[in-house]
Amino acid sequence: MKETPIAIIGLGLIGGSLGLALGTADPKESPFGRARIIGYDANKQAMRTARGRLAIDEEAPSAAEAAGRAAIVIIATPVQAVREVMAEIAPHLHQGALVIDTASTKAQVMRWARELLPRTASFVGGHPMAGSEQSGIDAASIDLFKDAIYCLCPDPQARSEAVDTAQALVETIGAKPYYLDPEEHDAYVAGISHLPFLLSTALVEMTSRSPGWVEMQALAATGFRDVSRLASGDPTMHRDICLTNGPAITRWINDTIRFLVEVREAIAEQNTAALDDLFNHARQVREAWLQRTPHQRPGEPGPTPGREDLGPTIGQLFMGRMASRRRREEK
């Protein structure tokens, strides 16, 4: 049976979950046949745990060594570390190797790839729209990517077969490939992913810095819990995202400040109509989003009944979109 050696560098929540999902894919169904997962993490304990959990088949002594043994190299470290990993593995990549990453920002990573990786390898930027406020190999799960959107940004120099391989990888772990430009990606995720973790962090920081926090925290309930959830995310990941997606995040911060000033004025004027419009609009938008977009985690209750009646599912929209994206890429 065909065997494909796949290196995963960085064995945290994402790297570990990738290993679990790839390692357990049915070799008869998978385009990779049996995936042989070579893992590396600078943290030896994480690497041992990944092995113990069967997220990887073998431990490599270095990122370079892992890359040198593989046809596909997945870099699943925090963003800032991607650069040094690329520099380290570059001389060891096989002719025709596919390199893919999982970082939350893409434009910076794509520039590093062009600068550091050899022309003989193909780079496809990747970003799974799935995660958890928990981090590390212990939080890894086999179905983290199930039905999640997986953003793909192929380097313009990437070979067509390498892009196909990246897409097959995404499909093998149960995710949906979604092609877009790195700059588009970074602007969009700044709004729907980075702004949310900043607002979560703002909520926790503002309330906990207040002299009333000791008493206040006892009153905080499920609303506080959910809005603050992302403040429990990996601090290094959050820091790196801010450092590599500064301009897009700054635009959203400015928008948020403008919005808060707007609300403050409506309150000062006791402007009932403006507040009514605001909260009604936000509710409508969110309800429409909930109906259209997959947002369930594995094991959570399914979509509300009647969803089928709402026209094409987001999955169908994606498929159409993806095909057109692919065609554009292939021109």
Next chain:
Amino acid sequence: MKETPIAIIGLGLIGGSLGLALGTADPKESPFGRARIIGYDANKQAMRTARGRLAIDEEAPSAAEAAGRAAIVIIATPVQAVREVMAEIAPHLHQGALVIDTASTKAQVMRWARELLPRTASFVGGHPMAGSEQSGIDAASIDLFKDAIYCLCPDPQARSEAVDTAQALVETIGAKPYYLDPEEHDAYVAGISHLPFLLSTALVEMTSRSPGWVEMQALAATGFRDVSRLASGDPTMHRDICLTNGPAITRWINDTIRFLVEVREAIAEQNTAALDDLFNHARQVREAWLQRTPHQRPGEPGPTPGREDLGPTIGQLFMGRMASRRRREEK
């Protein structure tokens, strides 16, 4: 067997859940014996549904009529409507009646009670720290208040027995009474409840007003879903909270703007250390809060193992605190 007639005015999520919880309490265990629930809602359909769901035993033709039949009157309308309900029921209240509300802000409500209710009745402001982004009688549930904190702000003129009755009511529905001053209450909940729904709303409004929303919304996943959850809450409730707790909310808005400016500067300076500190601190604070405070909904997975080892539970802390609060009130 003893029977206590209890009026619930306003049969939405909160009023309906109160009716369900009171109506099904074991009459042999309850200090009220058999609770007879008289319901009123301006929306006749909601009232019929409440009856059909057994959240109430009888429908009253008006708030005044409901109050005239009861020993305990619960006002469970949005904040702004509390005032007119008080004016309407005032002439119909029995000698010695307890009036309690459920509104999210307390100082304004306490002023209305002093202005409008007769001295022969006792008012205790109330606010259950439980809810859902769903609203209306259909979302009502029998265990909404189970283990939730229930803030109580007795009017200084309220009779001691009336305060005892309010506390018994809270305990009967499975919640934990928590005494505090109305101004304290409003300042605290502005931070842990009102600021969260404003941030949820800000997230939805900012992203959905953006030209990229059509594409962006497809990428939004569980992080966006949770941080935006409260934007699906009742718009009238949100509006009324802004109108009746303006100064406290404005202070939190100003704090948030200052915080966002701080983050924007750290990003502009690429200040790795400042961003590290920020995200690490927020995570630590939230994890400590999760360990200490009940924040599970009925049916959700229980607390993480090992929680028992963390010293006195928040419940024990509350009990001590509550006793001391009670003593202070009784002086």
